[in-house]
Amino acid sequence: MKKLLAGAGNLIFIMVTLYLCYFIVSAAYNRTPAFFGYRVLRVITDSMEPVFASGDCIIIKGIGEDELAVGDIITFISGDPSLNGAYNTHRIYDIARDYMTGETIYFTKGDNNVWTDEYTVSEDDIVGKYIGKLPYGKTLSRFLDKLAEKDFYFVAIILPIVLCLASCVVQLIKEVGRAMRKRGKDEEA
Missing domain, CATH: 2.10.109.10 (Umud Fragment, subunit A)
Known part of the structure; x- marks a missing residue:
């Protein structure tokens, strides 16, 4: 069951990634992407x-x-x-x-x-x-206007990305610490 869910998650991720690529290419050529x-x-x-x-x-x-x-x-x-x-x-x-x-x-x-x-x-x-x-639609439109402002762009896009990366680094450091402690215990035994 876990493999099936993981496969479905991967498929959804790939589909979203492909659509985002299509969206970016369409925007680059001044075409509105269609869904x-x-x-x-x-x-x-x-x-x-x-x-x-x-x-x-x-x-x-x-x-x-x-x-x-x-x-x-x-x-x-x-x-x-x-x-x-x-x-x-x-x-x-x-x-x-x-x-x-x-x-x-x-x-x-x-x-x-x-x-x-x-x-x-x-x-x-x-x-x-x-x-x-x-x-x-008007709410979405106002949000897009706000997103175009530098300060809001930083708060809405850049800051969450930085926080996510920081969280990943903290998790990585914790995992490395656990692995090193486990390795030390295994060597003592």
Whole structure:
């Protein structure tokens, strides 16, 4: 039974490590990591109020073009030069077909904006469809903001690592001491 539990623990550790590697590589290439097709994004503007507001964490799911309709909320790579290819999440206002290329083009608009977006969205730029808000997303968002601060980063990340390493060193010293005492008793006998 112990071997089975140890094997399961090792498997979980390996899976978490592989996912973290995937997460780091995705972040390095400016892609949002997906977990079974779902992604969590942080909202930074109020353009979609009242559906979601700045600071909320939203869940999107990758989907096919034929699954989109007017009224759906999508996340896409913005063609707006002022956004530098950043993700934008707005509602589909209209759908049209480009007569030259035959490609479907999406017109989008933030619910809290007066005008539709100046730049259209192509199929290739769509990242996913809005599924819902992450419970306690604003709390998570505030925590991430705090984590970005130097002092909090030290307290939340560096200090626990140092304490864990110190604990391991203390345990190692105790084990070495026990082994030496046992060896001394064995030599006396």
